[in-house]
Amino acid sequence: MNFSGKKSYFWRHALLIVCSLITSLPFVWIIICSTNTSVDVLRGRLTLGSNLGVNFQTLVDTGRFLPAFKNSVIYSVTTTLLAVCISSAAGYGFVVYRSKAKDTVMAVILLSMMIPTAAILIPMFRLFSRMKLLNTIFAFMLPSLATAFLIFLFRQASQSFPGEIIQAARIDGLGEWMIFFRMFIPTMKPVYSTAIVMTFMNTWNAFLWPLVVMTDSQKTTMPVFLSLLTDSGYTPDYGAIMLAVTVTTLPTLIIFFALQKSFINGLTGSVKG
Amino acid sequence: MKKLLSLVLAVALLATMSMAALAESDKELTVWYSGGVNGKAIRKAAELYTTANPDVTINIEEVATSDRETRLTVALSSGDMSGMPDVTLFQDYSSQKFLQFFPGNFVELSSAFDFSQFAADKVGYWTYDGGVYGLPFDSAASATFARLDYLEAAGYTLDDLKGITWDEFIEIGLKVKEATGKYMLTETNYGNLLMVLVKSSGKWYFNEDGTANMINNPGVVAAVETIKKLHESGIVKENSDWASYIASLNNGDAVCTVTGNWILGSIVGAQDQSGKWGMTNIPSMGEGFGHYSSNGGSSWVILESSQKKDLAKDFLKIFTDDTFNTFVINELATVPTYLPAQNLDCIKAPYAFTNGQAVFADIMDYTAKTPVIEYGPFNSEVEANMLVAVEEVFAGKSVADALQTAEETVNFLIEE
8 A cells, every 4th residue: 555645644643533533432421421311321222312400410419519529629730739849859859869778768769669558558558547647638649749750750850850950050049949840840851841741640640548548537538439320229310420521530631631742751751861 | 031930830839738628617528429329319318317317517528339339448458547438338238348358347237226126138248347437328139020000911910920940940941932932031141140049049159268168168059050051041132231230120121130129129110111120039040049039239337537527427327317217218119128118108109110019018028028248358250250150050061160260260360
């Protein structure tokens, strides 16, 4: 087949359009389902229905939907911002400052990536319970503030940050914090975007830990609320579930699309560097 | 800047700690549940109880079944029960696992309740070491639910399905399919049916010493053989998941379903089918096997960590209350396991959805006839491996070989 010229341009695009339609079909379907009644969803209706308002009311009537959404937004945004600040400073420090123990510390941090959450769940629960932090934002936030992945990501990115700039800034009298805020952060925007997208997705979708430490029904998050909806006895309301799924997916989608350009730069940039 | 930051953090920590330290009052109960019917029932129970005892507050919180078990497993394993409720709903199949692995963490209830007044089959799940640790609520007795109009179109009535064997069921099914084009039975992966069939034999998957018993267990062998016959007959609509199974009922794609009577709650969802349904007992696997079984279901449990055990026990007594049980039958189409409820007027009343048949009285009758069996703690392990065995049999493996493998795997898991 000839792949040059207008004809191939048409075919390539046709193929890509078909692929993107197939990929987006589940999302479109979720949105369609969220406007239908549960029975219509089960009967496989593929057209928009008029039940959106009713489904929304069903979710609100649970008394858990709005608090869960609010909690998810507050917990995830706070955790993401703090985690990115702390981890980027740590990653930066690993490269810029000299210490003999640096590599050993980094190795230990990386090792922690290999321990699954489930393995430390019980001791962590005890720890947080003794500190009386259950059902507080600290229980949600503290374990994910400094993650090995983020520190590693920022360490790798910092290595491509020219040391001359730091030297020059020091000579010009800029303090260490100011070098970090005024020089490092602005140049590392793509890496920050990547870190924000990844951390937000991880914290927004976190399930096991929030499930165990947020036992108060008014403190739960969206994934735990979703799990509850899908388990509402032998007759789940699929219309309402799909609406909740749509609402749960939206924030990550928005964050991703808003930062899409620099997110991809951040990923490819780290390979180039 | 650093000092300021640490000061702010310290103040915030202290503030949350003091908030968490506020204790709830001693006239307040926290209850965990899940499921539509259970939710409506426990809310009604709380309403009736707090009307009679205005000084009591009952906090009812919905937590998904698997999430309840995850939270309780973590809390019980760590020995720290903070954040756990006073009363919780528990799946009957998980009962022995929790009772045996975490003994002493559940409140013994036979001092507060006369368990001879409850369906023996359900009490069996929660009996451990001479004590009873769970209060059964709804009956899980299995039944055959059938579309009367489809049967009639093929020249049959509901009575033709009563007290038959599975071979006869398949025979009728083939003729009904020929006449109406409808599948005789609708199922998911046969997981529910497998439990129904094995239990109808009166014996469960385990030997007395706790090891798995499948290959030399006539009930298990007959169950797998029956499912093989059903699968090969072509009269079963095999659905990939629960949602499409429910849909097949609501869409009228199938004539029958054989499962716990709680399925009625989903069947009545399609109100356009009112008057077209009937109910009878389940087919037997042949000589020596019965027509009665049960599957699914939950019970209420009080946690030993609760500071208000007596209040919790007193609250659970509402499940033996006539007003409460009348509500459960009339409004929730659910049959209680509290046996004296069979004397209530509402249970004998004709039910429009099932063409006037008084199904609730029949379910009470099935409940009393359900065999009582000994459950081990390893039901989820057994279930997973039995489903594998069924798939292997469908793929051509002999029943004996498939069960041999399943038995060995389960025994290996038990030893672990």
